[in-house]
Amino acid sequence: MTPFLAEQLRNLYLLSPEIVLCVFGIVIMVADAFTPAAKQRWLGWTAFLGTLVALAAVHHLSHESGVSTAYSGLIRVDGFSIFVHVVVLVAVGLAILGSIDYLEMEGLQRGEYYALVLFAAVGMGILAGANEMVMAFLGLEMSSISSYILAGFRKRAPQSNEASLKYFLLGSFATAFFLYGIAMVYGGTGTTRIDAVHEAVWSAVGKQGHTPALAMLGLGLIFVGLGFKVVIAPFQVYAPDVYEGSPTPVTALLAAGPKAATFALMLRIFYVSFNSASSFWFWAVWISAVLTMCIGNFAALVQTNVKRMLAYSSIAHAGYILVAFAAGTEIGVAAVLFYLAAYVLMKVGAFLVLTHLGQLDERYLDIQDYAGLAVRQPVLSACFALFLFSLLGLPATGGFFGKFFAFRAALDARLVWLVVIAAINSVIGAYYYLRVIVAMYFWEPSKDYTPTRVAPTLTFGLAIAAIGTIYLGVLPARVLDLAQAAAHSLLSR
Amino acid sequence: MFILDSLWIILALPLLGAAVNGLLGKNWPKSAVNSVGIGSVALSFLSVLEAVREFSQLTPSQIPFVRDYFSWIAAGPFRVDFSLQIDQLTVVMLLVVTGVGLLVHIYSVGYMAHEGGYYRFFSYLNLFVFFMLTLVLGSNLIVMFVGWEGVGLCSYLLIGFWFLKKSATDAGKKAFITTRIGDFGFMLGIFLTFWTFNTVEYKGIFTQLQQGSFAESTLTLIGLLLFAGAVGKSAQIPIYVWLPDAMEGPTPVSALIHAATMVTAGVYMVARMNPVFSRAPEAMFVVALIGALTAFYSATIGLVQTDIKKVLAYSTVSQLGYMFLGCGVGAYAAGVFHLMTHAFFKGLLFLAAGSVIHAMGGEQDMRQMGGLRRHIPITYWTMLIATLAIAGIPGFAGFFSKDEILEAAQSGPHANTALWLLGVAGAALTSFYMFRLIFLTFFGKERFDEHKVHVHESPKNMTIPLMILAFLSIFGGWVAAPHFAGGTDYFEKFLHPVFTQYAPAAAGTETAAEAGESGGMQLLHALTGIPVILGILGLLVAWWFYIKNTEAPKRLAASLHGLYLLLLNKYYVDEIYLAVIIRPLLWISTHVFWQTIDVGLIDGTVNGAAHLARQAGGEVREIQSGSTRSYATWVLVGAAGFTALLLGLWWKVR
Amino acid sequence: MIPVSYFLVLSAILFGLGVLAFVFKRNIITIFMSIELMLNAVNLAFVAFGRAWGQLDGMVFVFFVIVVAAAEAAVGLAIVITLVQDRQSLNIERVNRLKL
C-alpha cells in the first residue's frame, strides 16, 4: 500500500462515523423511492440502524490512543470529539425512535425525513471534530439547513412553516455574523485553523503585548453565531417559537443535537483558539449565563403550553452549561460535557413523551390536558416525571450530577456569585417542572384527553432515555471519567 | 429496716392502685374499685407508719436517710438520680399525706357513690397520692419537681372531673396553667441552683452552702425563683386566682388537694429549702410579706362569699399565707406545724362542707341553707370543731400553730410589726367569716324547701373520717402545747434538725423564744394575746350579724356598697387579668403574630416573591414578541453588546 | 495602491447595511436578500484579508461561502414558497403565530 493510499484510508477510517451516516442517508434517500408507503417505517429503523453503526464506528475509534487528525488536520479525532459524537448520536437515535410512530400518525412517513436527520447528524459530527473553521462552518450549515427543513416538515401546520421560516431567516442571519467573525479572526491571525489561531494569538500577545483587536472582534461575532445555535441569551429569542412550531421529534433533536455539537465547537474555539483571551470572553460568558438562566426560567414560569415551557427550559439549561463553561478550566470542560450527556437524555426523553402525549396534530400540549395523567398512564407519567425531576436537578438523576459538576467547576474557579445565581435559578425552575407534575399527579383527570397506547418504538426510546438518566444519576463515575479524559484531550496539543 | 430500705414501696402502692383502677376499673363493681383505691392508700399509710417507726430508730447521723434507685437523667455533668430521702420534715408530710389521704379516700366512697366515672376518680386520687408522696420523698429538686407537676396534673384532672361542665374544665385548665406560671419560676430556680451548686441534690446543695460562701444575691435570686413556684402552687398573691375556681372539683378533692396537701407543697418546699432562705434574708422577707398580704387579703374576700366552698377556698389561701408568713419570719417549724394542723381542720372543714352539700343535694349557696344543725348533727359538731380550730380559739389545734406564727412574726428573729399586724387582722377576719359560715349554715331558720331537699346525715363512711379529723383538729395541736406552758415544743424539737442542720452559723440555733418569760406568764400572755381576743371578737361579731341581728349585714353592705362589691367580686382580679393579660395576648397572637406576621409578612413576602417572579416571567416573555425582526434586533443587541464588551475589556487591558 | 483597509471598510459598510436591511425590511424575500448582502460583505472581507496575508485560504473560504449561500437560497426560497402558500402574504410581520 502506498503511503498516499494508506493515508487516505486512514482519513476515511477516522471519518467513518460521518461516512456511515452519509451512506445510510443516501441509501434511505434512494430506497425511499422504491419503498411502498406501508413499509416506510422500515426506513426509520434503517436510520436507527445507521446511528447504531455510526456508534459502533465511534466506539471503534475510541480505541485510538491520543489525538489523531484527518485530512491535513482539518478534522481532529480525540476523546473530546468521540464523546460529543456519542452524545449527538444518542440524541439522533432517540429522536429517530420518537419519529417513527409520530410520522406514521401524522401521515408524514417519508424517507427524506430520516435522510435529513442523518445528514444533520453528519453535520453535528463534523462540528464535534472540526479543527478548521471552514469545517466548522460547513458542519454548522449542514446541521442547520437540515434542521430548517425538518422544522417545517409538518407542512400542513402553519406553525411548522412559521418555525421553519423563522429558524431559517434568523439562523442565516446568525451564520452571517459567525462568518464575519471567522473572517475577522482570519484577518487578525492569518489562519482559520483552530489550534493555529491559538499560536498566532499567543505570538501576537508575545509581540504586541495583547491579542489582536480584530481577533477579539471576531471572537465576539463568533460568540454571536454560535451562541445563537446553542440558544443562549440574548440570542435565545428564536428558540421557543421554533421549538414550539417544529414537529415534536424534531424539537427533541433540535434541542439536543445541534446544541451539544455547537457547544463542542464553542469549547474548541474558546478553550483552544482563544485560550489566552479567556479573561475577556469570560465576562461575555458570565453575562450571557446569567441572562440565559434568568430569561429561560422566568419566561418558563408563565407558560401553559408544555412544549413551549420545555423550550424555555432548554434555554435555562444552556445557561447552566454556560456556568460550567465560564470556569475556563479542564474541569469546566468535563462538566460541560457531562452536562450535555445528561441533558440530551433528559431533554430528548421529555420531548419524546410529548411526542406521544400531543397526539394527532399536536393537539394536547397544554398543561390542562395532562391533568390526572398519572392515574391513566402511570408508567408514562412516571417516565415524564423522571425527566422533569432530572431537568429540575434532583438527585439520582443525571440532571443532578450535571448541575453538580457544573457548580463544582465554577466554584473551583471561584465563581461564587455565578453559582449562587444559578442555584437560585434552579429553584425558580423547579416551580414550572413541578407544576407539570402537579397536573399529572395531583389534579383530577382531564375529561378532554383520551389516552392512547404508547407505541413499542417510543417505549423503547423512552426506556433508553430513562435508564440513561438514572444511570447517570446513580453511577456517573464512568461517564464522568470519560468526560474528563475528553476534556483532557481537548486541551492537549 | 424493711420499709426504709424500700421507700419506693410507699410510692408504688398508690401508683399501682391508680394504674389498676385506671386501666381495668372501668367495668368493675364499685366495691372492687374502692377496695383497690383505699387499699393501696391504706397500705401506703401503714408503710409510712412502719417507716416512721423504723425512722425513729435511726441515729441522727443517718438522717436524712437517702436511697438511690436509678439514674434518671444523665446528660453530661447534669445528673439526676431517682432517689428518695426521709427526714423529720418528710415524716410529717408523709403522715399528713397518707393519713388525710386515706380519710379522704374513705370519705369519697360515700360521697362519690352516685357519680359516674367512679373508677376514674379513685384512679386520679391514687395518682395524686403517688405524686404527692414523690414530692415529699424526693431527695432532689428534680424529683420534687416531678411530684410537683404530677400533683398539678391530678389537680387538673380532678377539678375537671365533671368534664361536661364548662366551668369545671375551665377551672382545671386555669389551675394548671396558673400554677405553671409559678413553675416557670421554680424551673429557673432549679437552673440557677444547678448553675450555682452543680447539683440538685438537697444534701449536696446544703453541704456546699454550709462549707462555701455564696453570693447573697444569688441565693436571694434562687430563693425568690423557688418561691415563685411556691406562690403558684400554694395560691399566693398574685396568682392565687385558680384556687377558688378549683372548688369546681368534687369536694373530697378540695379537701385533700386544695386544702390539706397539694397547696401546702409550696410551704413544704420553702421549708425544705430553708438553708437557702436562711441565707437570703431579703427572699425571706418577700416570703413573709407575700404570706402576710395573702393572709389578710384573701380573708377580706372570704368575708362576703356566699358559696360555702368558696369561703373555704379563700380561707385556705389565707391560711397558706400564714404558713408562708411563718416560714418567712424564720419559724419554719411553726409554718410546717400550721401546715399540719391546717391539713386536719381544713380537710375537716371541706369534708364537712361536702357532707353539708351532700345533705343538701348539691346546694352550695349558704343563703339557701340554715338551721342544719338539727338535721346533720355529726357534720355540725365536727365542722364547729374545725371552725374553732381555724379561728384560733385556745385549746384547738389552730390556736397553737397560728399563735406560734404570729408570735414569731412579732418577736422572732425576723420579726416585723407590719406583717404581724396584717396577720392579726387576718386572724380576726378569719374568725368572723368562719363563724359566719357556721351561723349561716347551721343556725337560723331553714331557708330551703324541705319538701324538695331531703336533708339527711351522711353515711358512716363519710362521718367517720369527719370524726377522726375532728379529733385531730382538737388534739393535733397539743404536740406543741407545752411550749405555751414554757415547756418543750415537741413538734419543733422533732423538726429541729431539719432547720438547724444547715442553718447559717450566725443565726445560731434559736428558733423558739423559749427563754425569757416564765412558763406561766407565757401561757397567760398567749391566752390573752391579741390574736385570741380578736378571734373571739370575730366570733361575736359574726354572732351579732347572723344570729342576733340578721338585717345588719345587709345594711352594712348597703352603706359600704363599693367596698362590698369590690370584695364580692374578689377585687376584680380575674377580670383584670383577663383584660390586661389574656385578652391582649390572644389578640396579639391572632392579629399580630398569626395574621400580620405569619400570613401577612412572611407568607406575603414569599408569595409576593413568587408573584413577582411570575410577573417578571410575564415581562420577560414579552421579548418573544413573535416578530422575526425584533428577534434579529436581539441578536444585534447581543452582537453589539458583546463586541463592545470584548473590545472594551481589550481596550482596558491594552 | 489601494490599502486593504479600504476594502475592509467597504465590507463593514455593506455588512452593516445588510444588518440594517434585515431589521428594516418587511418583505421576507428582501430580508433574505439582505442576508445575501451580508454574506457578500463577508466574502469581501475574506478576500481582502487573504490578500493582506498573502494567502489563498481566504479565497477558498469564499468559495465555500458561495456554495453554502446557494444551497441556502434553494432551501430558503422553498421554505418561503411553502409559507406563502399558507399565509398568502410575504410580510414578515404576519408571521407571528408563534410568540410569547
Added chain:
Amino acid sequence: MPSSHLLTIVTFFPLLGVPALLILRGEDHIWIRRIALAVSLIEFVISLFLLPVFSATAGGYQFQEFHDWIPSVGIHYHLGVDGISLFLVLLTTFLTPISVLCSWTSIHERVKEFFICLLVIETAMIGVFLSLDLFLFFVFWELTLIPMYFLIGVWGHGRRIYAALKFILYTMFGSILMLVAIVWLYGLTGTFDLVRIQEYLTHTILPPQTELLLFGAFFVAFAIKVPLFPLHTWLPDAHTEAPTAGSVILAGVMLKLGTYGILRFCLPLFPHAASRMAPLIAVLAIIGIVYGALVAAVQTDLKRLVAYTSVSHLGLVVLGLFAFSTVSIEGAVYQMLNHGVSTGALFLAVGMLYDRRHTYEIKEYGGLATPMPILMSYFLFICLSSLALPPLNGFIGEFIILVGTYQAHHVWATWAATAAILSAIYLLWSYQRVALGEVTVEKNKTLPDASPREKLILATMAVVIILMGVTSPYFTRRMQVSADAVVQRFNGYQDALRRPVIAPAPPRAATAGAIHSAAPVAAVAIAPEVTKGARP
C-alpha cells in the same frame, strides 16, 4: 469495630418492599398494606440490632462502610453511625410501621403508591442520618423531598397542591444553597468525606468571611427544614394538608433532618461562625419558641395548631444546639427524639379524629370524651407528654436543654422556659375544646371509640413516651461521646483562634489544573470579598 454491612442493610432494606409492592395488583389493598407493614416492621427489628453492638464509649463513627462511588471527584459511599444518629435512625424505623398502621384504612386511593412513597422516604431519611459523605448526604437529603411532595400532593386534603409546592420549593431553596456550600467546601478541602473534612478543618482555620458564608448556606438549608422562625410558614400548610402518615413522618423525622444537620455539619465544621451567629440564631429560636406557642394557641385548625407547636418545640432544640454545652446538646438530641414521638403521636391522634369526621376544625369537635373516652385519654396523655410534664419524655428533653442552656446563657433559657407556660395553654385549651364539655355537634355523639388497631398504635406510643421519660440515661449515655466531641471541637477551636491564623493552602483535586489563570482572576474580581484569603 465490627465491619459489616448492617448500615447498608438498614438503609436500603425498605426499598426491597418497593418491587414487592409493585408486583401486587393495585386493588389488592390488604396485601399491599400487609407487605408494607411487614417490611417496615422487619426494618425496625433490623435496626434494633444496632443497639446491642453499639459501643457507648467508643468515639467517632461505628459500623462504618466505605466504598468508592465517583472516585475521580472524591465522592464515596460512606456510612457510619454515632450516638447522635443512632437513635434518630431508630426513631425513623419506629415511626414508619406506625405510619403504615395509621394509614391502614384512611388511604383508599393509589394505595400501592402511597406505601411505596413511605418506604422510599424511610430509606432516604435513614440515609441522611447515616451518610458520612457530604455528597451522599445531600443526595439522600434531596431524595426525601420527592416522596413527601407526593404524599402531600396526592393524598393530602384541600389546599394540598399549594402546600406541596410550598414545601418543596422552600426546602429546595435552602438545599440548593447547601449544595453550593458543599461544593465550595470540597474546593477548599479536596474531599466530600465528613471525617476528613473535619480533620482538615481541625488543622486549618478558614478565613472568617468564608466560614461565615459556608455556615450560612448550610444553616439556612437546615433552618428551613427545622423550621426556624421566620422560615417556618411552609410547615403549617404542609402539615395541615398532609395525610396523617405524612404528618407523622414530617414532624417525627423530617424536621429532625434540619436539627441533625445543624448538629452534624454547622457546629463541628464551622464552629467559629456558629459562635458568632449564635446570639442571632438564639434570638430567632426564642422568637420561634414563644411565637410558635402563641400562634398555636389561637389556631382554629387542630392540625395547624400542632404544626405550630412544632415550630415552638424545635426552636427549643435549636436553642439547645447553639448553647454549645454538652448538656444542652444532649438535651437537644433527646428532645428531637421526644418531639418525634410526642408530636408524631399528636398527629396520629388528630388523624384518627380526621378519619372519623374529615375535618380539623376545632369547633367541629367538642365533648369527644363522652363518645370516645379511650381515644381522648390517649390524646390527653400525648398532650401531657408534649407539654413536658414530668416524668414523661418531653420533660426530660426540655429540661436538659434548658439546664444546659442556662449554664451559659441565663437570659436565653429564661425566655425559652416560658414555653412551659405557653405549651400548657395551647395544649390544654385545645384539649378542652376538643374533648371536654357537652358534645356540641350532633354527629359526634355516635362516633366510635378507638378501634383495636388504633389502640395498638396509641398504646405503643404511650409506652414509648413513658419509657423515654424514665430511662433517658440509656439514650443519653450513648450520645455522650458524640455530643462531647462537638463541644470539644468547639472549645478546641476557640483555643485555636487564639493562635496566630495561618492562611490555608487547600489541596486541589488532582485533575483540577487550571489551563489558564485569567478566568480565576476575573472570578476573584466578581467576589473578592468572598474569596479573599481562600487562596494563598
Added chain:
Amino acid sequence: MSLPLLLFFVFAFIAVVGAILLISAREPIHSALALIVVMVSLALVYVLLGAEFIAAVQIIVYAGAVMVLFVFVIMLLNAGQEERTDWSRMAKYAGIPLAVIFLFWIAHWMARAAVGAVAGYAPGESYVTPSTTADLSKLLFTSYLLPFEVTSILILIAILGALVLARKEDKA
C-alpha cells in the same frame, strides 16, 4: 490618485448605493436588482484585489444563479409592493439605530485593525502575490479536499430540502 484607487471608489460607491437602494426600494424586484448591482460591483472590486476567479464565481453563481432564483421566486409569488404594517417596536426603536451604530462600530474597527493590527502585512507588497485559478484549485483539492466533498452532501441536503418542501402535500 491612481487608477485602481479611483476604480475602487467608483465600484465601492456603486456597491454602497446599491445596498442603500436595496433597503429603500419598496418593490422586491427593485431590491433584487439593486442586489445584483451590488454583486456585480463587488465582483469588480474582487478583480481589483486580484481575485479574478472569485470575481467570476461571483458573477456566475451569485448574480447569475442565485439572484435568478430570487427573481424567479418574486415573480412566482407575484410579490408586489412591500406592505406597510405596524412596526415592530423593538426593531424600530432599537434595531434600526443599533444597526446603524453597529455599522460604524465595525467599520471603525476594520479600518483601525487593518492598519495596525494585521501582522505580517506590508501595504503595497502583497498585491503582487500571484493568485491563479490553478493555485486555488490545487489548494481546494488538497488541503481543502474534505470540505469540498462535504459541500456535495450539503448540496444534496439542499436538493432534498427543496424536494420535501416543494412536493405537493398528499392528503393524510
